[in-house]
Amino acid sequence: MAGLVEKRLEALGVVLPTPPAPIANYVGFVQTGSLLVVSGQLCIGADGKLTAKGKLGGGVSSSDGAAAARACAINLLGQVKAALGDLDRVTRVVRLGGFISATPDFIDLPKVMNGASDLMVEVFGDKGRHARTTVGVPVLPLDAAVEVEGLFEVA
């Protein structure tokens, strides 16, 4: 029986991925006390491929960048689901850290990162309003356009 948050995801047409098994000596998440720390997630879509490859200000448009940030957010929620079983156990999205692969002249980073922030509020409502840090980076793993890490308060 799906919880409230998963019903909202379903209404949005979002299917959470099952996180792949770790291929190195790290894991997708660690819970410590009431804090769930989730590893940086790349913009990998349901087909297992990057939704956007390259750089903002290079070949990637702002709207593709925002969609990529949304994909990262979906992957964060996939990790949270794997950690907690039930997304309704999230009592607050505490923080998102957004890393946007960008050329040195691309300053419109917040608009890209909104793709991740918006999903959190669509799904969790006011509990989804989080602290946020957004920065440009020269390059990300696999040449992904966006990477987002997350911190969640859980019950």
Add this chain to the structure above:
Amino acid sequence: MAGLVEKRLEALGVVLPTPPAPIANYVGFVQTGSLLVVSGQLCIGADGKLTAKGKLGGGVSSSDGAAAARACAINLLGQVKAALGDLDRVTRVVRLGGFISATPDFIDLPKVMNGASDLMVEVFGDKGRHARTTVGVPVLPLDAAVEVEGLFEVA
């Protein structure tokens, strides 16, 4: 009636900004337990404009960069004030994360970040001594020269 910390700020001639209302689906801070997580703050001055725009190693000098980091720290404290009402409730500055917009050959990043660290110790004394991570980035939102995020322990 101003607390001890605000009296020190006043003696330093620092006026805390009232944080602007959020313009997207994130907020300036989230408290979880005794931790206050504050969003990355740009080097925006009292006049609402960036104190330094562009890159260290480009048009921005190290001293202007340090002043920009100090402006970020002031904005962090504005968020903490908005969160807690009274800055004396801060029991420890736990961590600052500093992102310096820089050209690939500008290695003097710590001196820039000291502008933020110094303010914390001027204002909080030994409670202001924090863990810190300082890195260069190719670009920041609005073309800001410096962005600093903060983590505070509060009572």
Add this chain to the structure above:
Amino acid sequence: MAGLVEKRLEALGVVLPTPPAPIANYVGFVQTGSLLVVSGQLCIGADGKLTAKGKLGGGVSSSDGAAAARACAINLLGQVKAALGDLDRVTRVVRLGGFISATPDFIDLPKVMNGASDLMVEVFGDKGRHARTTVGVPVLPLDAAVEVEGLFEVA
């Protein structure tokens, strides 16, 4: 009398550095509750010099980068030892944040960061499996090739 973790370090031939005294208004670590937050550590070796200087994709090879990440991890453990006295008090490595100085076309960042992750698991076993965020940056303090920050759960 060395604890279990330090015996493993000894078996690996790893000698923990005594962290240098802070030279600015920040510190190597802050403990808040059961969380130990450790400042970003550069790839400085036992001789006090950078093990790798410059950029991945520039003059620094992937294997030298991984060795540099391992050096950062050793320095993290030096800070943890200074904080706790006994590394056996670490109940979980919660998170590592890896910043790799890289040219915009160097995408093989995770392999570099594995140098830090692998050490944590060699030393702490399953408690060493951590959440992780790995990104490229254009430049790091002192022109270091790698910087890693850490978050530990401690008893």
